[in-house]
Amino acid sequence: MRILVVSDAWRPQVNGVVRTLDTLKGELERTGHDVVMVTPDRFRSIPCPTYPEIRLALRPGRKLAQMIESAQPCAIHIATEGPLGWAARRYCIRRGLPFTTAYHTRFPEYIQARFRVPLRMSYAVMRRFHGASSSVMVATQGIETELVRRGFGNISRWSRGVDTEMFRPRPEAKGESGPFAGLPRPIFLYVGRVAVEKNIKSFLALDLPGTKVVVGDGPQLDEMKRRHPEVHFTGAKFGEELATHYAAGDVFVFPSRTDTFGLVLLEALASGLPVAAYPVPGPNDVIGAHPVGVLDGDLRRAALGALDLDPIGCRAYALEFSWSAATRQFVDNLAPFETFPMPGRQAKRLSVA
Template sequence: MRIVVVSDAWFPQVNGVVRTLDTLKAELERTGHQVVMVTPDLFRSVACPTYPEIRLALAPSAKLARLIEAAQPCAIHIATEGPLGWAARRFCRRRHLPFTSAYHTKFPEYVRARFGVPLGLSYRVMRRFHDASARVMVATRSIENELTARGFSRIGRWSRGVDTDLFRPRPECRGEHGPLAGLARPIFLSVGRVAVEKNIEAFLALDLPGSKVVVGDGPLADELKHRHPEAHFVGARFGEDLARHYAAADVFVFPSMTDTFGLVLLEALASGLPVAAYPVPGPLDVLTGSDAGILDTDLGKAARAALAISPEDCRAHAMGFSWAAATQQFLANLQPFDPVCSPDPAPHLTSMA
């Protein structure tokens, strides 16, 4: 199947959406599908206010239409609600083509935290965007329930997975040659963007023994380094380096209250790291029913209690999440339009200038 995926989030950004889409692309291609990514690097763009590393495509409609027409897709998936997402939505609506969309980020909570925009207004915009979608893909039951309560419809499940070969227990990382050697134990680790919506401040403010380590970068990094000199900020880490940092810690603390899933939860668990988090969507869906983490409104209490959890239980729980299964869910949610899948170009696409 030829699939066009439109996303306002793409490299060089590094976040859960980008990593999910990159892994999805690799899994789809591994199983014989063709994937064309339509992303901001293909357009003239400007920096997003307060997030300069995020690029927003300028007037993308005409070029986006040409890119989709050239791809001759069997199905179109719109991953984000930014300028490219809205342009792709218009393209599909004007040509009466079904498309699917995804709710990756609690965007209304994000803009409220950054700009004070009322939740009701933002959710009306989000609902309008996704109401045209044939299927709105969400990662967890909690998010499905939240969106249903806010009037969203045609919701389908698309879970997440973890690379258990890369993210695994590494006893050598806890020794004198490990990436966090010399830090007082226990080591409490947080991984993610250092930004207001990730609630990193809540982690840094905890009264915990040992050391706190933050892996990641973002707009609040300099401010939080100044306010919390006792914490260790090691910047963004990737691949093997990131995996080694997980394996070197004792507890993973996830302070976010706005994530729809939290890939880092699975990466930590696969590394044998117990999780401490608030009882909110994402952690609730990943951890409920397992012995791999502690959920509590008192995050410090959860972090201390997590020290008693067996690394083996964490690893075992993570092994239940596979990218192959998640990709099959994605494919099942797609809405192919058969005429475009024929060997001959589809007249209703190729005739459009």
């Protein structure tokens, strides 16, 4: 099946959405599907206010329509609610093409944190965007429950996986040749964007023994470096180097209250790191009552409590999350059509059991 995926988030951006879509593309192609990505790098774009590394496509409608018609897809998935997402939504509605969407990011909470826009206004926009979707894919039960409460419908589950070959315990990473050699232990590790919506200030303000380490880049990096000279900032890491940094830690601290899943939680667990987090959607769904993390409204108490958890158990738990299963969920949720229609005609839906 030829699947067209429209996303405003794509390389060289570094975030969970990009990594999820990149991995999904590889898994779909590995299982015989043809994937066409429609992303900002194929359009004229401008930097997003407050996020210059994120590019926003300028007036993408006509070119996007040409891309879709050239691709002749069997199914269309709109991954994000940015300029490309809205343009693809308009195109599909006008042409009578079914499409699916995904709720990757809690934009209303992000916008409130940055610009103080009331949640009800932002959620009204999100309901409109996703309302025409055949299936709104969400990663967890917690996010589904929240969206249903806010008036969303047609919700289906699309979980996440983790590369357990790359992200694995590496005992040598904690030694003298490791990335944190010479730093006082325990190492309390954060991996992710250094940005206000990640609530990183709550982690950096904690009074903890050992060393706090931040792996990542973002708009608040320079400010946080100035405010917290006692914290070890490494910048962004990728691939094997990122995996080694995970394995060199002792506890993974996840201060975000707004993530819909938190792919970094699985990467940390696969690396043998117990998790400390708030009891909010994302951590509640991934960790729950399993003895691989401590969820507490007091993040310091959670971080100290996580030191006592078994790294072997963390690794074993992460092995239950596979990308192959997550990819099958994604395909099952799609709304395929029999043939891509010529202009002026509507597509015929495939009947899938």
